[in-house]
Structure formats: C-alpha cells, structure tokens
Amino acid sequence: MATLEDRILGEKTQYYCSSSEDEEEEDARQGAIRGQNEPEPDADYSGSATHTGPKGVLEDWRRYKQLENENRKEQEKEKLLLAKKLAATCRTSRDDDREKETEEQQLLELEAELEDEFLHRYRLQRMEEMQRQLQNKPMFGRVIELRREEFLDAIDRERPQVTVIIHIYEEGVPGCDAVNGCMQCLSVEYPRVKFCAIKSSETPVSTKFTQQGLPAILVYKQGTLIGNFVKVSNHLGHDFFAGDLENFLQEHGILPRKDEEVSSIIRDSSQRDEEEDSDLELD
Incomplete structure (x- = not known):
C-alpha cells in the first residue's frame, strides 16, 4: 500500500533509484535523444581536396599548379612594371x-x-x-678733256662720293705726256674715279707756274681740294709708267687699293646708317 511519501514522489516507486544512478540514466537517455534529433555535421570541404579517389586528387593537383602559375605570372608582371618605374625615376647625379x-x-x-x-x-x-x-656710283672709264668754262662745273656739280683728279699740263713740258698716258690707263682700272685733263692756258695760272709747276695734279672731293701735287716729275721723273703714278697716288691716299675699294664703300654705308640712327633718336 502506497504511503504518503509514495504519493508525493510518485506512484511508480519501482522505477525509483538512487540519485546517482538516476542521473546517469537520464544523461544517457538525453544523449540518445539528441543523437536522433541533431543532424550529422557536414564534411569539411574548405580545402582544395574536393574530390576523392585518384582522379579527384589528380584534378586537384592540376588546379593547384594552374593557380600557382597564374600567381607567378602576375608577380612577374608586377616586378617588370616596378623595374621600369624604377629605371625611369631612379637617376644618378652622373646621369643628370x-x-x-x-x-x-x-x-x-x-x-x-x-x-x-x-x-x-x-x-x-x-x-x-x-x-x-x-x-x-657713276662710271667714267676715260680721261675727260676740260675747257675753261667746264673746269668749275666738273668739280662743283659732281656727286659727293666721286673723287675728281685733274691734270694740268702743257704741250712740250717734260713729264706731261707721261702723266696723260698713265691717266689713260688708270681711268680704265678705276672707272668710278673721274680723271680730267686741262691745259694750263685754259686756267687762270701764271706763266711762271706753267714753267715751274707742271705737270700738276689737283684732287677734289665734295668740292674741296684734298690733294695738290706740283711738279710731279720731281717725284717720278720724266718717264714713268701707270703703276708708278698709281703707287704715288695710293701713298697719298688719293686712289684706293684694289682690296680697299669695297671696304671704303662699307665704311661709307656704315657711317650713313649711323647718321640715320642718330636722326631717328633725335626725332
């Protein structure tokens, strides 16, 4: 007959056992229940071995090598780009x-x-x-024979850049024929120099000058007398050549030397340019 304790604890006293045994049985029963209800954990496929068997392992190995080669090529590209960049940017002071x-x-x-x-x-x-x-610049190329009325016009009306050489002579005076012959030659060699000749009787000179001063050479430029050579025969003799008279006139700065003729033109041009520049500055 069930006692009051049996009624409180439960009627099936035959199933009651000690606390330790009860706990072990309860744990075993709960574990069995969880084993039935809980699903089995999935297999770990996080690695590259996703296949089983020899073929699966071989396929995984090939895939692994492919990825390794791709990574190597990508690294090589990065290294090449980096090397080019360093070659372009890294310069030494010697290169600079x-x-x-x-x-x-x-x-x-x-x-x-x-x-x-x-x-x-x-x-x-x-x-x-x-x-x-x-x-x-005017060209002459010959000796111009002047008359009394032409003497002053031959000097004053000539262009300022022209040198005028006038030989005053008289027939029968020693040295006059030699000067006339030399001037004929020089007028051809210096066509831009105006060579002239006039008899002393056509000029207002005295008889004494005709006897003692001839042959005489007068040189004018810009209307001004720049050379006056009396009794030229005293310097050259009574018989001389064109080269002798040419050297005589060059020594006195009357005739330009062949290589100085162009230089004189350059100097005249430069002087003219300077004058024009000064005029512009004044304006």
Whole structure:
C-alpha cells in the first residue's frame, strides 16, 4: 500500500533509484535523444581536396599548379612594371650631369647654326647694298678733256662720293705726256674715279707756274681740294709708267687699293646708317 511519501514522489516507486544512478540514466537517455534529433555535421570541404579517389586528387593537383602559375605570372608582371618605374625615376647625379652637358652642347650647336645663318644673310645683304652703291656710283672709264668754262662745273656739280683728279699740263713740258698716258690707263682700272685733263692756258695760272709747276695734279672731293701735287716729275721723273703714278697716288691716299675699294664703300654705308640712327633718336 502506497504511503504518503509514495504519493508525493510518485506512484511508480519501482522505477525509483538512487540519485546517482538516476542521473546517469537520464544523461544517457538525453544523449540518445539528441543523437536522433541533431543532424550529422557536414564534411569539411574548405580545402582544395574536393574530390576523392585518384582522379579527384589528380584534378586537384592540376588546379593547384594552374593557380600557382597564374600567381607567378602576375608577380612577374608586377616586378617588370616596378623595374621600369624604377629605371625611369631612379637617376644618378652622373646621369643628370651627362644630360645637362648634352643639352648645353645642343644649345651651343643651335646658337652657332643660327649665328652662321645670320652672318650669311648679313653678308648677302651687305653685298647687295654694295652692289647697289657701285651701280649708283657713276662710271667714267676715260680721261675727260676740260675747257675753261667746264673746269668749275666738273668739280662743283659732281656727286659727293666721286673723287675728281685733274691734270694740268702743257704741250712740250717734260713729264706731261707721261702723266696723260698713265691717266689713260688708270681711268680704265678705276672707272668710278673721274680723271680730267686741262691745259694750263685754259686756267687762270701764271706763266711762271706753267714753267715751274707742271705737270700738276689737283684732287677734289665734295668740292674741296684734298690733294695738290706740283711738279710731279720731281717725284717720278720724266718717264714713268701707270703703276708708278698709281703707287704715288695710293701713298697719298688719293686712289684706293684694289682690296680697299669695297671696304671704303662699307665704311661709307656704315657711317650713313649711323647718321640715320642718330636722326631717328633725335626725332
């Protein structure tokens, strides 16, 4: 017959056992229940071995090598790009100095080329100017025989850049024929110099001058007397050649030397340019 304790604890006293045994049985029963209800954990497929068997292992190995090769190629590309970048940016001071020297040399060559071109153009321009001046300068090429009324006009009405050489002579005076013959030759060699001849009887000179001063050579430029050579035969003798008279006139600065004729034109042109520049500054 069930006691009050049995009623409180439960009627099935035959299933009641000690606390330790009950706990073990309860744990075993709960574990069995969880084993039935909980699903089995999935297999770990996080690695590359997703296949089983020899074929699966071989396929995984090939895939692994493919990825390894791709990674290697990508790394090689990055290394190549990095090397190019370093080669472009990493420069030594020696490279900078070499490049600077090269640039300076190229600049000097360019300046020399421009200077040569400028000088070439300048020479051509000056030659053209000199040719124009020579063309504008009157040509004579002969000895002009003057009369009394032509004497002053031959001097005063001539262009300022023309040198006028006048030989005063008289027939029968020693040395006069030699001067006339020499002037005929020099007038051809110096066609831009005005050679003239006049008898002393056509000029207002005295008889004494005719006897003691002839042959005489007078030189004018811009209407001004720049040379007065009396009794030329005392310097050259009674018989001389054109070269002797030419040297005599060149020594006294009357005739330009062959290589100085162009230089005189350049000096005259430069002087004219300076005068024009000064006039512009004054304006």
